[in-house]
Amino acid sequence: MTVGAERGSWTIAAVNDAAAAVNLRPGQALADARALVPGLESRESDPIAERRALDALADSCGRFTPWVASEGDASGMCAGLWLDISGCGHLFGGEDALLEDLQAYLDRLGYAHRMAVADTPGAAWAVARFGGERRAHVKPDDQLKALAPLPVAGLRLAPATVEGLHRMGLRTVGELRGVARAPLAARFGAGVLDRLDQALGRWPETITPHRPVPVCRARLSFAEPIAHRNGIDAVLDKLLETLCAQLAEAHEGARSVLLTGFRTDGTVAELRVGTGRPVSDPAHLARLFREKLDGFDPEYGIEVAILAAEKTDRLDPDQAPLDASDGQTDPNLDYLLDRLGNRLGPSRVLRLQRQARHLPEYAAKSVPAAEAPAAVDGALDGGPLASRPLRLLPTPEPIQVMAPVPDHPPVLFRWRQRPYRVVRADGPERIAPEWWREDPSKLFTGEMEARDYYRLEDETGARFWVFRGGLYRPEKVVHWYMHGFFA
Amino acid sequence: MTMPDSAGRQQSASPDALAALQHQIDRLERPTLAKAKPGDVLTLGVPEIDGHLPWGGLAPASLHAISGAESLTPAIGFAAALLGRATRASGAKRCVLWCRRGHDLYAPGLSSFGLTAANLIIVNAVEERDLLWAMEEGLRSGAMDAVLGEPQVPSPTALRRLQLAAETGGSTALLLDGVMPDGETGRSIGAGMTHWRVGTIAAPVAALDPWPGPSRWRLELLRCRGGTTGSWPVDWHETIGGEEIAHREQIIKIREEHANDNTGTPSRRGQGIETGSGTAFGAPGRLRLAQPVCDGSAAALADTGGAAERRRAASG
Known part of the structure; x- marks a missing residue:
């Protein structure tokens, strides 16, 4: 049982089965509960950790379907997950078998749970929470029958609305369905009717999945968890073959591929590779994955592995060019860039x-x-119209300058504590500030100023690119900056 | 009867036989090197220096080290010039790889060396390990014409691996080996086929023309496997507006030509050279052996007088 501070007192946030059995309910004050059950054990609730655990569970449920959404307040009783299992049943031998698998999986992880399958998310939500069964399966188009005896709270309504409906004597969904719609909408707003229609499948409901659903995916599950590198290599090859066949058929090429390994303990190992251009060649992707497989830790073993193409681009089948040197980029080069980018990060290449x-x-x-x-x-x-240095300092550095007269190139300057005597100088090259990009009035306030660039050569022949910020004015101190180096 | 015949054959066959023998020696010394064609040799474009090197340029598929004398900038310039020549030599649409830690390379400056976004890939490594790995991968893949790296303290093993990678992929490896003042030995001395040191040369004081002219480097060949050392003063003639600049007047002329171009870059009119891939870009600069400074003070003075006159004309 967890407790949270609410309005200055400790209140029960969530209860386990044992606590529920002795009639403790969320919302009760902890002091009252202690009076009822002496020796009650409680823990402070940690909403962030609970949220994280729910998200992790959502990730690990990716083994059943790519479409998983977490729902509700993670710390409350109504925390739950949506799984869209349309089209996934056949992988497990029917929807019931999938449910059985899911139930066994959650039991093994030690999560108390109830589940329901229905045509609409709303019906599944209500049946799972108020149906009273651990595992319910609402037959297709049978939502009304399943929902009718359930309380109106099963429609995911605000507590105030539920209370209002109770006061009107409407306790079950069946009763709510029986009354005229117009007065209901007038009394409680459109929300009640929308939820009802959504639960019954008369109105669409969109739920955003926890993760984007991949374009193409390949899945393998194993009778025995695999933990050995050789096994993972073999699995990867098989998955890549399947995935690339799907991609090729769709004339798509993968830009980002995610390998997900579902570990026996309910955690998830992930490995992602990106490519510079669409790829549907299993060998190319396999080499990219091999580079990084060391970072893919199966721990106690992986039960299910899923390879998903997260991002794809159109890739038309290659036509062998008659002339090999017609400006096509070297596939070798693309492969090299992918490898460099995957190891060092794309922003480093x-x-x-x-x-x-x-x-x-x-x-x-x-x-x-x-x-x-x-x-x-x-x-x-x-190429530029004026000499440009080979190296440019990220930010110009101030230098102290000696010039015989204003508007003359320096004869001596000091940069980073070292004096340099200038032998020859070329300039100025005046570069005006970009007043059309900023507020032009800054030109007059002096916040934006033109720069006069000089190329200087010192006694040793080293060449520098320095500039003076702003024009000479009697009342103003001008600043000089080092900006670059010529080879 | 047979004597003149055999003698004649001997005469005609002797250069071939010599080449074959040379080839055999090469094959014994470096198996992969023997596969390289003469066209793969990376030349400097300076006949005097190329002629001095045993391969007629930098030996292909091998490692070459470059150090700076006082600062690294001229060495970077020389390395950039070599990279630029490497991409042009291959003709095809290929790239060169530059692995480094800092990020102060400046694209407009690089384009004067013939290195553009189309043919230069930069790897910005954080750790030495990654940098060496990227260099090795680039060399081994064979997709790069040349790979330049700036490792900090390359171990002999790392250098050996780079050499082997260069042989495997058939690309040229260049190593920027830090600053090496007089009397010191470079960190990577002993590795690679050649070791260069690049320093600047002070401007001759007699020349009072304010225009600094082309960059002048002292190019020292400290070590050359199968050859002798040497030292040359060279000029780096950069290009402005696609034209090689030899006089100050040229710059003024080019700027006037492009005065109406508001992008600050030359129009296509100013570009002459086409690369093998057909992409038109401004002719990159080139290395030339430095001409001896005109020591006659009269000539220098006359030049100064000319410059002064020009200034007067401009102001008047």
Whole structure:
């Protein structure tokens, strides 16, 4: 039994079967409960941990169906999971067999549970909670019969609404169904009728699954849990074969593939690989997975393995080119980029793309190599019209400068505690701030200023790119900055 | 009767026989290297230096180390120039890989070396282990024309692995080996086929023209397997607007030509060279052996006078 602080006093948040048997109910004050049952054991409730446990359970129920949603307040009595098992029954030998499996699985994990299968989520919810059976199966199109004897609270209504309905003498769903709809809507709003219609299957209900449902998936379950690397390798090959056959048939290629291993203890091991372009070649994906399989820990063994293509792109079947050198990218290169990206992270394998901007720090940006198209804007490929350094400091660093007269390039500067004597200088190259991108009034307040860039060469022949921020004005101290290095 | 015949054959066959013998020696020394074709050799584009190297350039499918003399920047420039030449040499739409830790490489500067978003992939590794792994993968895959890496303290084992990976994939491996001041030995000395050191050369004081001119490097070949050491002053002629710049006036002319182009980049008109893949981009710069400085003070003075005159004309 767990308790939570509510309105300044300890209140029962959830009870187990033993507590329920002695008539303890959530919402009771802990002091009252102690008076009823001396020696009552209680724990403080931890809603975050409970939420996490429910999410983990939702993940691990992915072995039954890809569509799982967690529902309700995790700490209350009504915490639950939705599983959309349409089309999944045949994998287990019928829906009843699936339920049996699910029940055995939850029993093994030690979760007290009740379950119901129905055509609509609303009916399943009500029957599971108020039906009184541990496992119920509502026959197709039989919701009304199943729901009629159940209390109106089974329609997922607000407590105030339920109380209002009780005051009107409407206690069961059957009674509610018997009364005229218009006065009901006028009295309680459309919510009651919507829930009723949804439960009976007359109105659609959308529930967002816990995780996006993959486009294609392949599933294998094992009689004995596998924990050995060889076994996992073999399973992976088999899954990839199935998945890639599905992908090829749909003319799709995977961009992101997730391998999920459902462990015997109800936890989940996951391994994801991404590719730079759509792939439906099992060998390519297998090599990417092999790299990372060390991070896939089966612990005590994996009972079910599912391989899902989370993200796919259109991939038309390849036509062998007559001329091998017609600008096609090298598949070897794609494979290399995928491997590098999967091990180091896609944001660490980059291309440096130039941009049509004047300010030097914005004239280039790095983009992940996997995403960038190999072809770039030709207009930017001609090289700059002025010398640009090979290395650019991420942020310009202040330098102390000596110049004989204003508007003259420096003859001496000090950068990082070291003096440099300038032998030759080229400049200035004036680069105006991008007033069209920002508030132009900043030009007049001095927040945005033009920069005068100089190329300097010191006695040893090292070349620097420095700039003066702003123009010389009698009343103003000008600042100089080091910005880059020429080779 | 047979004597002249055999003598004649001897004469005509001797260069072939020599080449065959050389090939045999190569095969014995480095089995994978023997497979390389002469076209695979990465040349520097400077006939004097290429002629000095036993392979007529950098030996293919092997490791080459580059150190900086005072700072690493000229060494990075030299390495970038080599990478640029490597992508152009292959002709096909292939890439070069640059594995490094920092992220201060600047795309507009790189494009002058012929390295663009289309042919340069940068790996930004956090750990030394990852960096060496990425280099090895790049070399072994054979998908890269050249792989440049900047490991901090490469162990002899790591260097040996890189060499083997380069042989397996048939790509050129370049190693940026940090700064190596005079009198010190580089960390990776002994590894690879060649070891270069690149330093800057101070500008001759006589030249008072404010334009710094092309970057001038002192290129030292510290070690060369099967060859001798050497030292050359070279100029890096960058390109602006797709044209190689030799005089200050050229820059002014190009800027005027493109004055109306508001993107700050040249129009297609200014671009001459096409690469093998057909992508038009500005001709990258090139290395040239530095010309001896015109020591006549009269010439330098005349030049200064010219510059002063130009300034006067511009202001007037």
